[in-house]
Amino acid sequence: MTAGGITAEPPVAAAPPPSGEPGRLGRYLTSAIFLAPALFMLGVWMVYPAVYTIIRSFFGETGFLGHWVGIDNYKTLFTTSTLTTAIKNNAIWVAVVPAFVTALGLIFAVLTERVRWAVAFKTVVFLPMAISAFATGVTWRIMDQQDPGLGAINALGKTISGVFSPAGVLSTASPSTSVLQSSGGALVLKTPTHPGGIALLGLTGIAPDQVPKSSAQAVTPPPKPGDIEGVVWRDFKPGGGKVGVVEKGELGLPGVTVELRNAAGKTVKTTKSKPDGSFDFSNVPAGTYHAAIGAQTFAKPFGGFAWLGPSLIVPSLLIAYIWIWAGFAMVVIGAGLASMPRDVLEAARTDGATEWQTFRRVTVPLLAPVLSVVFITMIINVLKVFDIVFALAPESEYARANVIALAMYLTAFQGGENFGVGSAIAVFLFLLVIPVLALNIRRFRRES
């Protein structure tokens, strides 16, 4: 009987069996045999692990089944701060990413219909989809580096800020003694100077390669009546040297703008230091003065934003993720757009609708099914997000950048080896995805 069913060939079909029973059995068997490999795979790699994970989530830390702990793992999930952060972050992701991705995709799709080079533009926007999320994470991590010498984004910031507020020549320098005090970025010598006096402006924290090439051994100029003189020098020699004293082996700092401020704090004269660091304000009227080095000398170069730091890490992750998926949304929405009936659009235009009205009242409503596909797909993707966070966030910010899938990985596999709580997190994630999946399946049914 069964053999006949398997080898159901034209003769059998030509002459259907009287009862119909063996044929139906045979058909079931045939489909069972064809389904078996897929069912087996699903069973081994989907059903069994899912069931095991659910059971495992009610047991303790280690072992095949550990010890029964009831819902303790779930309690841990909602009381441990790193895990609640992960849940909160996932909520932020769901709130931000699907909306942005759908909106950007829609804008790109509509615009590419109107530009020349549409193919080139589409390719560029779609390209991030071709890169693995992990590689994207690594790339953005490098671009997001705070040091403008390493991170592309901050390098751009440095170039721009360099035009408007250039860095000083001695940006790292600091005073060598406490008599030289910082005030509004400038360094002011606290001890007052009178005509005929000498002002010693010692600086440290200057690397040897930052000292101008023209500099020579620092020299304290001899006092001159009526003049205020002094020296700006690198108050350091190997071993430290005596602080506040010009010694042999210590270099003058040429080209530093020195200001002379009167008792009211107003700059009355400026001059530049010579190769040996000395400077001279000649013919100074009697009075009390303070020598100072202007703030522009110490202006710090643009240090870069900490894109990977505590306050910007989540936005950085969101940007990178949207960058990847915008291309996907554009292509899907673009396809929807292409299959849209043109006559409706033309009718709208003939009726005198503006471009914006056509877009809002015709294009968007007609695209609604496609937009919801993108939106729902993105919600599912975002709930499961893992690789980009894992690769992009530095480990020191994992606690702040945490998402549910990463929390599961860290808890179960990265050191924690706590399979109990790890399973509970996985089940929780599963529960979050189910309603969205159900929504999607219902929509599929409606469409077919």
Place this chain on the structure above:
Amino acid sequence: MTRARIAVVLAAAVATALLVAGLAGARTSTPATAHQNLAVKGTITFDGIWTASSGQKQFADVIAAFNKTYPNVHVNYKPVGNNLPTVLATSVAGGHPPDMADIAQPGTVAQLAKQGKLKPITYAKSVIAANFAPAWRQLGTYSGKLYALVFKAANKSVVWYNVPAFKAAGVTPPKTFSQLLTDAKTIKASGTPAYSIGGADGWTLTDMFENIYLRTFGAAKYDALSQHKIKWTDPSVKTALTTMAKVVGDTSNVAGGTSGALQYGFNDSVTNAFGTPPKAAMVFEADFVGGVITSSTKAKAGTGFNTFTWPAITPGPDAGAVEIGGDLFVTFRDNPAIEAFVKFLATAPAAEAWAKQGGFGTGNKNVPSTIYPDAITRATEAPIGTAKSVVFDMSDEQPPAFGATTGQGEWGIFQTFLKSPSNVAGIQKQLETAAAAAYK
């Protein structure tokens, strides 16, 4: 052990091995084994982290040395790589562990021993006693039974410094912590930040804390804190954290400042200190820093980089104690072949087979320091064998949930400490809460 951490250790081991391959001139010949033992037969499965690109070849040499005496025992080494802890945890959970494995965390060994998954290696007690100081046997003992052999050790009580930067500042390697702070000031005045900290990897911070705690309060108290017999709210922790704040809180003296240091991983901290121009003058990390320097910078041993021992804090017998990280060999089964292999691994020829190739330190006191291929390796590895006082990396000794989880537990909290070094009491509270939960 995290992915990054293992990668670092492996990279270092490879690089050191490559570096020394050409230099290995002084090879001591191992005494020829007189007799072969043909009676012991069998196959041993061994899961280890060393892969083809790291120490697998060197470990194969160790196995080859073993096979000279026991030609009928086949050691089937499986290079699991970075995921070893996970692979091992799942294979143990599934009931099919390998015969032997290499575990980096005593905390994990303790856990497995407690669950009764490991076999004691009591049979190797006398061989270990003949080759190692008692402290080493203690490192492998859990609740009174010997379970593990520390086959390979990394010296963590080491500081690496940029020789030209020290020269430009006119300072010499400090012997004491107060000298270190004075030198750091001088180095800063010379125009280079003194400290390079890889704060993105939490373990670089716990390593610094552990060295400070060990050198302030000695090995006994260190062990008590490791086992959570002392609470993290203890005044001694406060003292050690305050001491540490003198380094990490000296923000303008840390390469990149606090926010920069938090984004630099361990590898970055090394390249920052030894790249051109250097962004800092010294790195507080283990012997494997050398491998990173030679593989990713142009600095040369001796003229470009060198090491000094972690400076002493409280004078006394433990002022020169050595903190190690290392590979603990454990057994999941028991048979004559495994016994023979474990006993062999505890002897000098086993350690020498790898040590002469570099990238390897051992507590085996019978391994002569001349076996190490160059001066810097000798300076970092020899103290492991001769130290009077040895302790294991504290964060590795604790339950992994507290001591070895990326961005969480101890590692994460010390990163918070790097952000706000003045908040000592708050950090102590956080540490104690996390520790209490993990030791529950």
